Amino acid sequence: MSVTTRLEHATVPADTGEVTLLIARRVEPGHEAAFEAWARGILETAAAFPGHLGYGLFRSSGGEAPWFLVHRFRNAAACQAWQESPERASWFADCRGHHHIEIARRTLTGMETWFAKPGSTRPAPPRWKMAISATLAIYPLALLAGFLLTPHLTALPLVLSTAITAAVLNLLMTYVAMPSVSRILRDWLTS
Known part of the structure; x- marks a missing residue:
C-alpha cells in the first residue's frame, strides 16, 4: 500500500442509498498499538448507531503506508448523525497526542464503491x-x-x-x- 495524499472531502448526495466512508490515517512509529485500540473503539461505538451497517479496519502494510477505517451506513442521514455525534467528538477529544493523522477521506455512495481505489485522488467515474x-x-x-x-x-x-x-x-x-x-x-x- 503506497503513501497517499490528502483528498478533498466528497459531498454526500441527499438520497437514500448506502454510504461508505473510507478514511486513511498515518500512524507515527511506536504508536501502532494505541492507534489500533483507539480505532477499534471508535468503530465499535459507531456500530451501535442506528443505520450503521458495518465497518472494517485495515492495518498499514508498513512504513509510512496508511491504516484504513471503513464505515458503512444505511443512508446519508445515518452517516451525518454519526459524523455530528457527541460520541464521535468524544473519541477525537481523547486521541492522546499525535499518534495518528488523517491523510485522506472519501465518502462513496452507490456503485462508486466498486470503482474506488483506496488512497486515490481521482474522483469516481461518471x-x-x-x-x-x-x-x-x-x-x-x-x-x-x-x-x-x-x-x-x-x-x-x-x-x-x-x-x-x-x-x-x-x-x-x-x-x-x-x-x-x-x-x-x-x-x-x-x-
Missing part, C-alpha cells in the same frame, strides 16, 4: 461509465446463471429460486466480475 461497466459485468453472469444455475432451481418455488440466483450473482459481481471489469477498463473509466 455514472454513465459505471452503468456501462456494470452491464458488461452483469451480462456474462446472467448468461451463465441462465445456462448453469436456473435449470437446477426449477423445482423450487419462484421466490426461493430467485433469492438463490440473486445471492449467487451478487457474490460473483462483488468479488469477481466488477473487480475484473474495473481493472480491465481502468484507463477508460478514468479518462
Whole structure:
C-alpha cells in the first residue's frame, strides 16, 4: 500500500442509498498499538448507531503506508448523525497526542464503491461509465446463471429460486466480475 495524499472531502448526495466512508490515517512509529485500540473503539461505538451497517479496519502494510477505517451506513442521514455525534467528538477529544493523522477521506455512495481505489485522488467515474461497466459485468453472469444455475432451481418455488440466483450473482459481481471489469477498463473509466 503506497503513501497517499490528502483528498478533498466528497459531498454526500441527499438520497437514500448506502454510504461508505473510507478514511486513511498515518500512524507515527511506536504508536501502532494505541492507534489500533483507539480505532477499534471508535468503530465499535459507531456500530451501535442506528443505520450503521458495518465497518472494517485495515492495518498499514508498513512504513509510512496508511491504516484504513471503513464505515458503512444505511443512508446519508445515518452517516451525518454519526459524523455530528457527541460520541464521535468524544473519541477525537481523547486521541492522546499525535499518534495518528488523517491523510485522506472519501465518502462513496452507490456503485462508486466498486470503482474506488483506496488512497486515490481521482474522483469516481461518471455514472454513465459505471452503468456501462456494470452491464458488461452483469451480462456474462446472467448468461451463465441462465445456462448453469436456473435449470437446477426449477423445482423450487419462484421466490426461493430467485433469492438463490440473486445471492449467487451478487457474490460473483462483488468479488469477481466488477473487480475484473474495473481493472480491465481502468484507463477508460478514468479518462
